[in-house]
Amino acid sequence: MIRTTLLLALAPALLLAHPQAAAQTSSHDQGRVLESADLAVLSTRERIEPENAMLAARLENLLPGLMEETGIDMWLVLNREYGEDPVYFTLVPQPGFAARRTTMLVFSRNEDGRVERLTVNRYPLGEPYESAWEGGSLEEQWAALGELIVDRDPARIGINVSEHWPEADGLTHGLYQKLLAALPPEFHDRLLPAEDLVIRWLETRSQSELNVYPHIVSLARGVIAEAFSARVITPGVTTTDDVAWFIRLRFESLGLEPWFMPYVNIQRPGMECGEEAPFCGASGTVQPGDVLHTDVGICYLKLCTDTQEMGYVPKPGETEVPQGLRDALAQGNDWQDGLTAAFETGRTGNEILAAAQQAMADAPWTFNIYTHPIGFFGHAPGPTIGMWDLPAEVAHTGDWPLHADTAYAIEGSIKTPVPEWGDQLVNIKLEQTAVFDGERVIYLAGRQTGWHVIR
Structure with a gap:
């Protein structure tokens, strides 16, 4: 059995044995805490028995x-x-x-x-x-x-x-x-x-799958925490491509299969981020004062993850992330809450999108919603809840209703001004894997509520 020590992005109590236990914790509390922990990654041979047991249970009970x-x-x-x-x-x-x-x-x-x-x-x-x-x-x-x-x-x-x-x-x-x-x-x-x-x-998750899914998402978040650290990044030397390839090769060294090439980009003062641009960020060499973003996904034990998180590289003399950026990430969490509050059994993806857009119409930040189901595939079938290039309702896949015990990549972004950047906009792009249990959305391995800091 392969084991690795990672800086893990976990919810309290190491993410619970299964997501139902998270019902005692509000979504605000499912934040990021950094802990050093050993996470097991089964070898290819060792995966056969649990994968087949989960399959047999699905065929028999589902x-x-x-x-x-x-x-x-x-x-x-x-x-x-x-x-x-x-x-x-x-x-x-x-x-x-x-x-x-x-x-x-x-x-x-x-x-x-x-x-x-x-x-x-x-x-x-x-x-x-x-x-x-x-x-x-x-x-x-x-x-x-x-x-x-x-x-x-x-x-x-x-x-x-x-x-x-x-x-x-x-x-x-x-x-x-x-x-x-x-x-x-x-x-x-x-x-x-x-x-x-x-x-x-394809969209329905069994109890045995829900038991292991938090562990799988924790693996993905843990590698992000490792990549967004001084163990990997040397400001002025390391490039965004270096970090992306570190993430990919780190997954592969653990026997974990990325389902797409990891993506890393930077934002900084003076780098244009217009209101109409779908996304902000560029490739290049990481410098002090940069905001980092990554998008990664793996599949393990037949279940896939999709995760986007944000990091910051302090300038010399800085002891903490600028307040404007901390406020921006908190607004990103508010955006997540505004979206997940609209999840109701039987609502279609388009109805969830419309309800979330209406609820956040007066928010002090602009936002975009492009959330999708996840499970056996990274982009799985089920209710599409917006697309980044189609802010209005999505035909056909957006008309599918929301069911209990289904999983989603809660994905989207906000743009908000940063006072320390002369009110230049920063694009906070977040994505976390979560399950809808029929009543509420539960982040399977917590969510990012504090910045990764590359010290």
Whole structure:
């Protein structure tokens, strides 16, 4: 087991065993405290058992209810090697890098509500699936699938086709044509998009996932705290690219997979930050007096994070962060509170966006909201709550309603004048991974309420 000592950005009491315990703490109190702690990072081999246990629990406890909720009697997830459906790896046990030739997963809901988990494969997957057919030729495989469907006689057969959700559009045209050929014509009208089921499966977090998610987010925040320190940054020497590559290589040294290249930028007095610019910040060499920002994301135990935090490099003689910058970060926290207060079960992403915009219309700072669901993917399906380049409502994905036990990257920014900078605007860009438990938003590993200071 790999272990590392990191400066961790954690909520009180090391972030709680699971987020429900955070209900005793207000979102204002889930701030950043720096502690030195050992965090475990499982090796690739050691991850197999917990990942498969979480998968088995999801299939047993979550999928039946979601199939009933979305009215699907049978769900087909059909894949070819190296052209897998986006949802495929969330459904199959590890270790696995690809589908084996043509891999067919069949989920068949019985009258008692139980869901049979079947494979029609030349190479069986094993637990938690039962093989309904194995071996033989490709033609025999398709015939076996057709016979299984006819035998079960489902009224509504979900297939992964979608106009607006790429994660739910994994059935290729070639496989769709094969499926039609394998079925009697009278079954063709029973095929319908499994779009709602795919989104609900991908967006919903199980209890076992919620138990480990704070640890995963803590890893990401801990590396940021390490990067935004004198252990990495020498003012006048270190560049923003140096810091970004440190973050990426640090993650990789821990066996953690970034899902995008880390981004680091600077702001300073004299650097233009206009009201109309979507973002402010530039690359270059870090100097005393600079404001730093980073955007990083990792995936571990199949769950992804997305985090943005801010740092400050003191000038010679400075003993603390200028008051104007401290006030700016506090206003960024107020922006977070204004957004998360609008989260209500059943509201669509567009309705949450409108409510938050209205509540903060008279704020003494300008703001932009671009919050997205997160989970098995960094940009996951679910209710889109604004986009940085589309401040108005978002069609289709913004119309999806908010459900309990779903996770979000609470992402956005504010601009506010800094007196010490001659009232030049600073762009405070924040993003923290959080879960909505049905009543409130809980930051899975706290949130930044104080500046990272590079001393």
